Amino acid sequence: MTDLELNSGKKVRIESVTMQGITKRFPGVLANDRVDFDVKASEVHALLGENGAGKSTLMKILYGLYHQDSGEIYINDELVKINSPTDAINLGIGMIHQHFMLVPTLTVTENVALGLPSSRGPLTDLDRVSKRILELADLYGLRIDPNAYIWQLSVGQQQRVEIIKALYRGADLLILDEPTAVLTPQEVDELFGIMRQMVNDGFGLIFISHKLHEVIEISHRVTVLRNGKKVGTRPTSEVDKSELAKWMVGHAIDFITTTDQIQCGEVRLKLENVSCESDRGAKGLKDINLELCSGEILGLAGVSGNGQRDLAEVIVGLRKVSSGKIFLEDEDITGADVDVLIKKMLSYIPEERMRDGMIKDFTVAENLILREHDQPKYSDNGFLKLKSIENHAKELIKLFQIKTPSHKTMAKSLSGGNIQKIVLARELSRKPRTIIAAQPTRGLDIGAAEYVREQLIIQRNNGTAVLLISEDLDEIFALSDRIAVIYEGKIMGILSREDATKEKIGLLMAGVLPAEQA
Amino acid sequence: MKSRLNAILDALLPLFATLAALLVGAIMLIILDVNPLVAYGALLNGAFGSSNALAETLVKATPLLLVGLGICIAYRGNVINIGGEGQMIVGAIVATWFGLRYTNMPGWLMITLAMMLGALAGAVWGGIPGVLKAYFNVNEILSTVMMNAIAVQLLNFVLTGPMIDPIQSEKASQIPQTARLEEAYRLPRLVPTRLHLGALIAVGLAILVYFLLWRTTLGYRIRSVGQNKFASRYAGIKVERYIIIALMLSGALAGLAGVTQVYGVNFRMITDGSTSGFTGRAGYNGIVAALFGSLHPIITIPASILFGALLVGANTMQRVTQVPSALITALNGLVVVFVVSSEIWRKKRQQKRLTIAIEDQEFDEFSNEIPGHSVEEAS
Known part of the structure; x- marks a missing residue:
């Protein structure tokens, strides 16, 4: 048991949470239909399902954001009513949202203390909070500087702050809503390390994801939801990836990959030392050199917000370059208007559709x-x-x-x-000749995403040049003929698929060049 | 089923708002010791009671419709044109100047040219706030209102100086008005009342505006820019250009409204020093008429007639019941407030419905069907 002296005393530690027969109806749709779900101390229970399967609704009910139409929630076999997130926090339930709830201009300590009464009444007790943060950080390997400002932190570090926030509030059951979606592979490994440590210390963790390999790696049990109904709960050791996929979509899925080798044709798109300014808050592009050939998919990997959007916008004419040149089929199109580029059969699937x-x-x-x-x-x-x-x-x-x-x-x-x-x-x-596809499968469920990928492969096989910008490394690896990595507006390297490994790409995504890797 | 009911409710909302305004007006009448039934009876009679009354209603409705059509275009382009008054005035000034300057032209030619010039002047007056909005992000509500102030001072200047009726300039009274247009230049009467061809032209333009908005690439672009600037840029549409065009078209129609007032009703321009002296507040009331008509050019036709009736009938009501004229102004104001707030309420409700619909759909995406995919059973 950890010593949570600041918040203990008012509640007993959670040994088990059981949700029984949860039904939630929204106008015209049954979001949860008599769903049973339970999680115990010292386990990771993965909750798996497509978009709209009802995962979020179920967890929002547990966290007090929604209220169930029928069904009961028991903590340690005792019936509880959770009417608000405050109730949930008081009971020891914490939630790490996909989008962080942090104030960028405040420090880690200030963010953790935000909304909590001070132990010194009207005076702040930030020194005590800071001390406690260090204790918690020490226990779970959540390396963090309590005095750092949030805006200085990487996404992975911000996530740790969220976890500390929940721990500080005395949570011993944590709901992690797609926590790996924004992380590099290395950061995912670190997060899993933290999660394992927490499980050893008796925490219960609910892990929401649609990445099957992660679910298999980290969880002890897995529950699959489909169309608001529970398909089943199984120990993770007894299932494999294709079985889970089948549960999620209702039938078997072939995972699409490009297997055939295609000869790179003529150069369709060429960027020469392209730089650009960006909107406030985001990084621009610095000296980008890139060639895209007909009949290939060039995957652009990178952690979100490293200039992917600027790159796409510069190519399609929505953003001005500050220096450098862009060629489309050997014609200089630097500074060309969007409508001109449309007529040159340049297609663009924007990120924020x-x-x-x-x-x-x-x-x-x-x-x-x-x-x-x-x-x-x-x-x-x-x-x-x-x-x-x-x-x-x-x-x-x-x-x-x-x-x-x-x-x-x-x-x-x-x-x-x-x-x-x-x-x-x-x-x-x-019938585009060049496609810029930014996060084309984001927000889609497995079936629809596979359909989109298939469409991109068909285009490539027909000789179209495809630039695939994606934060989903699995997708990049499944589709790309070559993989480029962008970090802080610079291309860190371009690898052929044979040379690329997740480790290499992951380090490039974190800004570590091969020389430094050695 | 429910959505259809909502649609009907939305369409009838301006009517309910008007009735609610009249209800509040009834309370005011009772306080003034006037029987509201008598008063509203006089209003109805004054608006529709005789062919003359009906013609007056339509005469009043004409500038409302023309301004209202411009408002429809501007709103679709997500710009708010409060400058109808000023655009009417400059349109009328230019057209009147032209009609007085060039005599002995065939009537049809003069009327056509005067209308084109008036529309052009209105377009320029609307286009200036358009340019300011598109390139310097100047709020068009503010700039169009300011353009109204400039227009009325321009009117006062030209009617006391360059364009004053030569007869008046010799008299001591010096009434600020222009000379009368020659008989041949006046818009033909439709029936032996004051109803003139301008009413028919306005209805024709309503159909044209409908066509423009939904059947042409120009209308497509204006609506696109009005709905979503980001997506418009992505579609290769030059957003700034279409903001200006929307305001210019809006101004042109208001300018035309000014021309019909001179060539169809007064045959001269006269000022009392305020904007409403010439426009009769049509530049503002046209906005209400357009909102009344759900910003749809065709529905704006009956909406303008309804509002014209209210204006004409209120005058009769004042004569019959001897209520102070301030009450009439208050009544008109009430209708405006109720209609505009009902419109805001409708938008909020629509937003809410949309949000609910989207939340619903979060659980409905793609159901079980996976397109274009080989389905095989796992062993």
Whole structure:
């Protein structure tokens, strides 16, 4: 047992949490349908499921953010009512959200103390908090400087602050919501180390993820949800990856990879010493040199926010370069307007599709011509050709299986996945010669993501040049012919797939060059 | 089913808001010791009671509709044009100057040219805030209101100086007004009332604006820029250009409204020193009419007529019941407040519905069907 003297006394330590028959209904949908779930002290229980399977709803109920329509929650076999996150925290339940809840301009100590009463009444007790943070950090290997400002910390370090926050508040059951999504492979290893240490000390951990290999590596038991229902709970040692995938989607999945070798064709896209300024807060690009050939997928790996977005925007004409040149099929396109590049059959799947890639209050049909509305196919002397726009929409709805009542439906009333499909359908169907795909599978569940990957491979096999920007290393490794790594706006290195290992790429992602690696 | 009910409710909302405003007005009438039923009866009679009354209503509705159509375009481009008053004034000044300067032209030619010039002047007056908004991020609400102030001073200047009626300039009274336009230049009357061709032109333009917004690439771009600037840039649309175009079109229609007031109703310009002396507040009331019409050019037609009726009927009501004219102003104000707030409420409700719908869908993505995928059973 750890000594949590600051917060102990008011509660007993959690030995087990049991959720029984949890049902939660939202207007028109059953998010959780009689779900049973339990977690014990000293174990990692993974909660697995696709987007919309009901994982988040179940955990939000446990953390007091939602209230179940029916079903009970027991802690140490005693019935409890959790009406708010405050209740949950008082009971010893902590949650590490996917998006951190930290104030960047405050120090680690100040963030931890935020919202808690001071032990000195009206005066601050930051020195005591700071001491306690060091104690906790020591116990679980959460190396952190209590006086560092949040903005100075890497994403992995910020996550540790979140964990410390929960521990400081006396949590002995932690819900980790997709904690590995923002980390480099090395940081993931460190996190797993911390988690193992905590489990040894008697913590219960709920690990939400959709990365199967991580679930298999870290968890003791795994529960799979599908469409709001529990599919089953099994000891992790008794299951394998393909079995879990089958549970998640309801049938077997082939994991797509490019296996065939393709000869790199002519150079489609070439960046020469490209630099650019970025928006406030993000890093720009510094002297980027990159060549993209026809018939290849060049994967761009990197931790989020290292210039991926700037790179994509510079290429498609949405951001000005401050120096350097960009060539598209041997033509200098530096500073060219977006509409000119569209006509050169450059397709762009933007990262924030909901904001940049579609218009919510336009119909599906209108969204499907967004980038080509002034092409002769869809307009004639400034007049829209409604009939051919409609036919185009109907065709793509069928081809890409966009689930919509009709082509006249407002895009905003479609589900997120189907909105993504509108963007993909539009960008992929125009027979592009070059594709910039930024996080094309983010937010999609396994089945839909595999479909998108398949589409990218088809494009590549047809001779299209594809730049795949992704934070999902598995995806990069599955699809890319070559892998480039971006770190703080610089290309750290470009490796052929044969040479690339996760370790090499991971170190490059962290900014460590091969010479330093040795 | 529920969504259809919501749609009907949304469409009828301005009507409910008007009724609610009239209800508050009734309380004010009772305080003034006037029977609200008598008062509102007079209002109805004054607006629709005779062919003359009806014609007056339509005459009042014409500038409201024209300004309102401009508001529809501006709103679709997500710019708010409060400058209808100023745009009407400059449109009218330029058209009147032209009509007085060039005599003995065929009537149809003069009317066509005057309308084009008036629209152009309105477009320039609307375009200036457009440029300021697009390139310097100057709030267009502020700049259009300021352009109104400039326009009214311009009006006062030209009517006391360069464009004053030569007869008046010789008199001691010096009433600030222009000379009358020649008979041939006046917009043809439709029936033996004051109803003029401008009303038909406005209805025709409503259809044209509808066509523009939903059937042309120009309208597509204006709506696109209005909905989402990021996605518009991504679509290769030059966002700044279409902000300016939206405000220019809006200004052109208001300018045209000014022209119809001179060529169809007054045949001269006269000022009492304020904007409303010439426009009759059509530059503001047109905004309300457009909101009334859910910012849809076709629905704005009946909305303008309804609002025109309210303006005309209120005058009759004042004569019959002898209520102070301040009450009429208050009543109009009440309608504006209620309609505008109901519109804000509707938007919030819509947002809420949307949020709920999106939350629902979080659980509905992709269900079990996986497209384009080989399905095989694991052994």
